[in-house]
Amino acid sequence: MKAQQSLVISKLLPYILSFLGVVASVGILLALIGKNPFEGYRILLSSSLGSPGSLSLTLLDFVPLFLMALAFVVPLRAGKYNVGNEGQFLLGAVGAVTVSFVLPNLPSVIGIPLLLVAGMAFGSLWAVVPAFLLYRFRVNEIVSTISMNFIAYYLVLFVTTGPWHNPLVGYPQTNQIGSNYILPSLVRTPQIGTGLIITVLAAAIVYFYISKTPAGFELRAVGANPRASLVYGIKSNFVSAMSIVQGAAIAGLAGAIQVAGLLFSLQYGMQGNYGLLSLVPALISASSLIGVGLISFFIAVIDTGTSALQGVLGVPYEIGLLIESLLLLLILLAKGYGGSNR
Amino acid sequence: MTSTIADFFAFALGVSVIYILAAQGMTLAGRTGVFLVYNEGVMQASASAGFLAAYLNNGNLLIGFAAGAIAGGLFGVLMSFLSVSLKQNQFVVGLSLLILAEGAGNFMYKAAIGETFSPPSVPTLHGFQIPYVSSIPYIGPILFQQNPVFYASIFASILIWYVLYRTPYGLNVRAIGENPRVADTQGLNVHLTRYVYTFLGSALIGIAGAYIPFFLTGSYTESLVSGRGWISIAVTLLGGWKPLNVVASGLVFAGFEVFSVYGQLLGLPVSSDFLLMVPFIATLLILIQVYRNAELPQGLGRNYDRESKID
Numbered sequence: 166m167k168a169q170q171s172l173v174i175s176k177l178l179p180y181i182l183s184f185l186g187v188v189a190s191v192g193i194l195l196a197l198i199g200k201n202p203f204e205g206y207r208i209l210l211s212s213s214l215g216s217p218g219s220l221s222l223t224l225l226d227f228v229p230l231f232l233m234a235l236a237f238v239v240p241l242r243a244g245k246y247n248v249g250n251e252g253q254f255l256l257g258a259v260g261a262v263t264v265s266f267v268l269p270n271l272p273s274v275i276g277i278p279l280l281l282v283a284g285m286a287f288g289s290l291w292a293v294v295p296a297f298l299l300y301r302f303r304v305n306e307i308v309s310t311i312s313m314n315f316i317a318y319y320l321v322l323f324v325t326t327g328p329w330h331n332p333l334v335g336y337p338q339t340n341q342i343g344s345n346y347i348l349p350s351l352v353r354t355p356q357i358g359t360g361l362i363i364t365v366l367a368a369a370i371v372y373f374y375i376s377k378t379p380a381g382f383e384l385r386a387v388g389a390n391p392r393a394s395l396v397y398g399i400k401s402n403f404v405s406a407m408s409i410v411q412g413a414a415i416a417g418l419a420g421a422i423q424v425a426g427l428l429f430s431l432q433y434g435m436q437g438n439y440g441l442l443s444l445v446p447a448l449i450s451a452s453s454l455i456g457v458g459l460i461s462f463f464i465a466v467i468d469t470g471t472s473a474l475q476g477v478l479g480v481p482y483e484i485g486l487l488i489e490s491l492l493l494l495l496i497l498l499a500k501g502y503g504g505s506n507r
Numbered sequence: 508m509t510s511t512i513a514d515f516f517a518f519a520l521g522v523s524v525i526y527i528l529a530a531q532g533m534t535l536a537g538r539t540g541v542f543l544v545y546n547e548g549v550m551q552a553s554a555s556a557g558f559l560a561a562y563l564n565n566g567n568l569l570i571g572f573a574a575g576a577i578a579g580g581l582f583g584v585l586m587s588f589l590s591v592s593l594k595q596n597q598f599v600v601g602l603s604l605l606i607l608a609e610g611a612g613n614f615m616y617k618a619a620i621g622e623t624f625s626p627p628s629v630p631t632l633h634g635f636q637i638p639y640v641s642s643i644p645y646i647g648p649i650l651f652q653q654n655p656v657f658y659a660s661i662f663a664s665i666l667i668w669y670v671l672y673r674t675p676y677g678l679n680v681r682a683i684g685e686n687p688r689v690a691d692t693q694g695l696n697v698h699l700t701r702y703v704y705t706f707l708g709s710a711l712i713g714i715a716g717a718y719i720p721f722f723l724t725g726s727y728t729e730s731l732v733s734g735r736g737w738i739s740i741a742v743t744l745l746g747g748w749k750p751l752n753v754v755a756s757g758l759v760f761a762g763f764e765v766f767s768v769y770g771q772l773l774g775l776p777v778s779s780d781f782l783l784m785v786p787f788i789a790t791l792l793i794l795i796q797v798y799r800n801a802e803l804p805q806g807l808g809r810n811y812d813r814e815s816k817i818d
Contacts, residue, residue, distance in 0.1 A: 198618045246598060294791070304794045307544060307598070308744070311737045312787040323780035441606050448599050481617035486610025493603040494589070501593025 179499030180449075186495045191488055200478050212473030213466040221357075225427055227465035228360045229254070232419035233443030234461050235371050236412040240306075241451050242375060243408035244388040249295060249310025251440030252317030253288040253413040257420025259324055260287030262431045265342035266329055273345045280346055281363070281421050288417015291317065292410045300406035310409070314440070318433075325433045337433035348426040360426035367415060372454050384408055438486065442468065445489045449496055464489055515769050516649045521722055523761035524660045525715050529739035530746060530753045531664055532711030536583070537748050538671060539704040540684040540806040541590065544601035545582065547736025548608030549709060550716030553578040555612035557717025558629065558727040559619050566629040572656075572717050579713020582608060583706040591701045594810045616727050628726040632656060656718055661754065663711075668750035680704065684804035687811035697811050715739070734787065735764075741790040744797045748804060763789045 192202035213223045233250050240247040247253075260283035264276070271279065295309035325337035348359040375381040383404050386394040391401040419439075428435060442464055450456030471485035529546050536543050556578035561571030582604055589600040620627060632654035641651040671677035680700060682690045687697045719731050742760050746753030763786040770782040 246602075248602070298791065298795060302795045302798045304791075304798045305744070308737060308740050309791055309794060311734075312741075312790045315734045315737075315787040316784045319780045319783045322783075323778060326780075441609060444602055444606065448602065479621075481614045483610045483612075483614040483617065486606055487614060490603055490607035490610060494585075494607065497589055497595045497600060497603060498593065501589060501595050 179496055179503055183492055183495035183499055187488055187492045190491055191484070194484065194487065195480065198480065200480055205474060205478060205480065208474055208477050209467070209470035212477075213470040219469070223462075223465045223469045224357065224361055226468050227462050228358075228364045228426070229419045229423050229439050230443055230446075230465050230468070231364055231458055231461040232367060232415050232422070233439050234446040234457050235368060235454075236414075236416035236419065237443055237447040238451055238454070238457055239371060239375070239384070239412040239415065240405075240408040241447055242388045243384045243405040244391065245299070245405050245408055246307050247292070247310055247409050247412045247416075248307055248440070248444070249292065249313045249409075250412065250416040250443060251436045252310070252314035253291050253416035254420040254423075254436055254439065255314075255317040255321050256291040257284035257288040257417030258424045258431050258435060259321065259420075260284045260417060261346075261421040261424040262324075262329065262339055262342060263287075265346040266340075269343050271345065276343075276345050277348065277359075277425065280425055281418060284417045284421025284424075285414040286417070288413045288415075288420065289410050291417075292413030296406040296409045299409070300402055306409060321431065321435075322433050325431055329431075331430065339431040341429045342424065346425055347429060348422065358426050360422040363418070363422060367418060368454060368458060371415070375454075438468075441486065442489060445493050449493055511769075511772070513645055513648045515765060517652065518769075519758070519761045519765040520649065520653055520657060522764055523757045524657050524718055524722065525735055526739050526742045526760050527660050527664060527754055527757035528715035528718065529712045529736065530742040530757055531660075531667055531750060532579075532708035532715065533740065533743040534708070534746070534748050534750055534753055535667065535711065536701075536705045536708035537743065537807055538681050538684045538804055539701045540687060540804060540809065540811065541586070541701050541705045541708075542597050542601070542808040543586065543705070543708060543712070544598055544740065545586070545605040545608060545736075546712050546715075546739050547732055547734070548605035548612070549579050549582045549712050550719065550732045550736045550739075551612035552582070552608040552615075553612075553713035553716035554719050554731050555616045555727055557713075558720045559615060561629045561721070562627055563619075568629065568632065568721050571629070571721060572714055575713040575717025576710040577713070579716065580706050580710035582713075583709025584702075586709065587702040587705040590810055591698050591705070594812055597808050597810065613729055620727075626726040626728065628724075629721070631725045632722050654722065656714075656722070664750050664754045671750065681804070684806050687806050691811070691813060697813075701811075712736075712739075738764075738786060738790060741794060741797075745793050747797075747802055748807075759793075760786065760789070 192206070195202040195205040212219050214220055233254060236250040236253065237247050261280045264280045264283045268276070268279070291313060292310070295304070295306050295313055298304035298309050299306050322337055325339055329339040331338050331340045350358040351362070375384060383394070383399045386397070386399055387401045387404045391405065395401045423435060424431060445464055446457045446460035449460055467485050467488050471480070471482055474480045474484065475482045529550065533543050533546065553575035557571040557575030560574030561568050564570045585604055586600060589595045590597045634652040635655050635658070637651040641647045643651070671681060679690070679695050682693070683695060683697050683700050691697050716732065719735070720727050724731065738760055742756045743753060745756035745759070767782045767785045770777065770785070771779050775782065
């Protein structure tokens with residue numbers, strides 16, 4: 166029992182030390198640009214967790230972050246880096262508005278599920294290109310999925326300035342989707358929307374898929390050793406290519422939820438920093454989905470808090486990216502000194 | 508029309524400097540076995556550092572380039588420390604540093620300048636008229652009226668090629684990227700060489716980043732790099748990690764970028780959004796060809812641990 170306890174502590178120690186390191190370095194950074202660090206911490210926490218209202222904001226941010234992290238984790242388990250989750254997210258959003266504009270009069274019971282499925286389908290289809298290039302020509306997925314991101318940005322620009330463009334706003338943005346397509350919220354304060362429920366459900370399905378199904382076993386086997394898996398009879402190349410498509414479905418779902426639950430339209434630049442931010446939980450805790458969830462929540466707290474920090478103290482919003490990357494780097498550092506690699 | 512064609516090629520050569528320098532930097536690190544994926548972020552951070560340094564020194568671009576190189580080099584040191592010394596996965600370290608760099612670039616700029624209605628600017632690079640040859644029709648304006656950094660980048664490329672492929676020292680360096688264990692048993696210092704080349708390569712990526720505001724805009728914006736860092740990876744891949752081929756592939760990708768700008772001027776009946784996709788679609792198509800006959804350094808992307816029994 167005691168040995169077990171000390172094992173848990175030694176496993177958690179790098180994370181705890183890294184967290185403390187991040188807290189300290191953010192304080193130093195705030196002091197360096199002439200702000201009071203303690204005032205900074207207070208604003209950061211109170212604006213993200215301090216009230217039911219602020220917790221709602223954090224949860225709204227958590228939904229896409231967690232889903233995007235899952236979209237990165239699934240292929241990562243097969244050893245593939247799906248940095249294209251941002252483009253797949255955008256295509257999911259395009260799919261969502263397409264359903265709502267092409268079939269404007271569907272009842273919600275059919276319409277909303279259709280919108281979500283369309284998001285997943287569009288996201289997956291976008292990933293079929295890099296997945297095929299990987300499967301057929303062994304093209305490195307990092308560069309190909311990133312290229313698809315940029316093509317997606319311009320595709321969104323085309324759609325948001327095209328026939329569905331909302332002329333009332335001076336920004337590339339489509340008209341609003343019909344109210345029959347808007348995700349209902351279940352609890353008002355703190356606001357718990359259907360999006361959050363779907364996210365938790367999706368995470369449960371991903372967990373079940375990865376750890377309890379034969380396909381999930383193959384996925385993990387390929388990630389651990391593609392050549393050995395091939396010898397064992399697993400089609401390694403196919404499994405790793407398909408993992409990107411599977412991850413993309415989750416990213417597409419995130420885009421669809423963002424449209425139907427928060428923005429109610431397709432907007433140019435709606436991907437924000439979700440792509441970059443989602444790498445952090447996925448890379449820190451690839452082996453544990455609960456860890457991915459916790460760190461995604463932490464990042465949602467930072468992301469929401471730093472927006473307030475910019476508004477109140479005038480600290481550039483990008484301090485959030487610095488915090489998150491520092492956490493990741495310090496954990497790598499701690500792991501490196503602890504003697505574990507990869 | 509004739510002057511448009513000359514303008515097109517002249518501008519493409521100017522743009523190619525971004526790709527050539529960044530891809531040459533990747534090649535340097537890659538030849539010793541370190542795969543850099545953070546170009547996009549490091550270019551953003553060094554564009555910020557370079558711009559700020561130049562702006563605060565009365566528009567002195569030389570100081571700006573030095574600051575960009577130092578900023579890039581710093582990321583190189585972090586990259587080597589975490590991957591070469593601490594043996595962490597190179598892609599994971601690279602992506603982590605990419606996020607840090609993306610944040611650092613905008614953070615530094617906003618902390619120093621703040622949000623302004625019209626962004627501060629520095630004078631951009633001037634063309635350099637080489638006597639006599641610059642007045643040859645067509646060829647003169649395209650080849651001999653470029654800015655000094657263009658000539659420097661071509662010179663640097665030839666130098667890198669010469670050192671890596673025509674000297675015994677360069678053979679040793681490449682051996683480290685091909686098979687670090689054998690190189691180690693031959694008495695070569697694997698770790699030190701990887702440190703040095705990752706530093707130098709990242710500094711070159713930094714110069715490429717600083718070149719963007721100094722050549723294109725004269726000011727810093729959040730979307731300054733906008734994918735060029737990622738494309739520079741494709742440039743390296745197309746160039747097969749060989750310095751002279753990298754120059755050629757840098758020119759090809761610069762051509763795609765300039766085409767997506769000039770396409771509208773030439774009155775092509777296509778939406779500008781689709782023209783902007785061209786460099787990225789080209790990247791995908793080219794990658795197919797690249798991977799069919801890829802010749803990568805054999806030890807690329809893998810950390811070397813002397814005490815490990817398996818490679």
